[in-house]
Amino acid sequence: MRYSAFSIFRNGLSGQKNWQRAWRAAEPKPTYDVIIVGGGGHGLSTAFYLAENHGIRNVAVLEKGYIGGGNVGRNTTVIRSNYLLDGNTQFYEFSVKLWEGLSQALNFNVMFSQRGQIVTAHSADQLDAFSHRANIMRLNGIDADILDRDEVRRLVPYLDFSDTARFPIHGAILQGRAGTARHDAVAWGYARAADGHGVDIIQNCEVTGFVRDGDRIVGVETSKGRIGAGKVGLAVAGHTSVLGRKAGLELPIESHVLQAFVTEPLKPLVDHVVAYGADHFYVSQSDKGGLVFGGNLDGYNSYAQRGNLGVVREVSEAAIALMPCISRVRLLRHWGGVMDMTPDASPIICPTPIDGLYLNGGWCYGGFKATPASGWCFAHTLATGTPHPLIAAYRLDRFRTGRTLDEAGVGPSAWLQ
């Protein structure tokens, strides 16, 4: 069933009783051309683009839990392409362009809202660095604007512009095409669109091992039995090390927990995505009115999808330093997601040294915005066996060969970020 204004009208007349399931509850077939491990945003988008762009429809997505239960449903939904380094800049801009047409491509409203992202600068030097970034972005055809203090004040008057601000605002960098999307809709939209192409989405199916023929991986062992595969793609960020080890991969990854927060609903206040340049805090307002915000990692290896109170305090302190007006707003919920942290804070998407196994992981804290481009490029890599040009820099061997992309500059220790 195609979703349209007419279908809403017609189903309204029949008491909303005739909507079909968005995707089938598939049971595994004995073998597939491609198996994607991980039914998050990246796995589902990979499956969709395998079918849509490459005509490979005999595909299964195996998810150990339920669709949307992992990081695709746990992030803070920010989408932007204000990256500095070659390799990142072009990839994330390609992703924003895919976001711009995504609701139409999927026939599912992902509620992509290009409300603009503002990152505040708190010294002349920081504003210089932002100008450098903005120039690089513009040279790559990406929109970027540098704002002075008065312009920032006109756009976001609720920030602390007082004389007592601990870190006074000097200016900001603005990307007007950045924004947010409804994260669950992204998972459901890709799942539905992939299913429409014949992809089997198999939930509650945990991959417990790999089936080998000599050196080649020819299938997976799962909680629903053995399933054969021509190629296997891993898209299990957070647990890439766990599954990688089962396949015999040694990876430069640590798993860390990142928290996100939402306040009680407020009347419209924050029209943009605002990020604090003097600390790690960023905020947007959801359509329900809650302020959705996040900050730093908890800072120690963790596979627990919950965070600690110390970070709640740190992030709240940063929030109040930037926006004193929300000091009395109550926190409604906070939750955690498990991140693959790579030493340079950039992802890994590539064929692996193991025949038949392809890797998409290491998304650190930036995976959501990359969902369409990641799937597009990973599908290309799986279909052709060679990396898509846009992900050429995201090789697994870049650490061994010294070609790291340290966009965040966190160095080899994720906990030092």
Next chain:
Amino acid sequence: MLRIECPCCGPRDHDEFRYGGDASVARPAHDDPDPEAWYRYVYVRNNPAGPHREFWQHVSGCRQWLIVERDTRNHTIASVGFARKMTRKVPA
């Protein structure tokens, strides 16, 4: 909150400590010419979902470096000891 039983100061909130990462990684000898050994030392981590030996420094207390064995799935701490007594000898 994690509570770490510091062998010097007693049980303390983990906010008093600084995390130091995987304690099972061994540094190659200073004059080791093999880049692969240095690559593994700097970058490769076992990253288990389960018991993990890791460094913590009690920066707001005795300032000792500790080795904590903690389960990364539920933060249960099995053991804490002074790092200087528990680390492997660095190869000469």
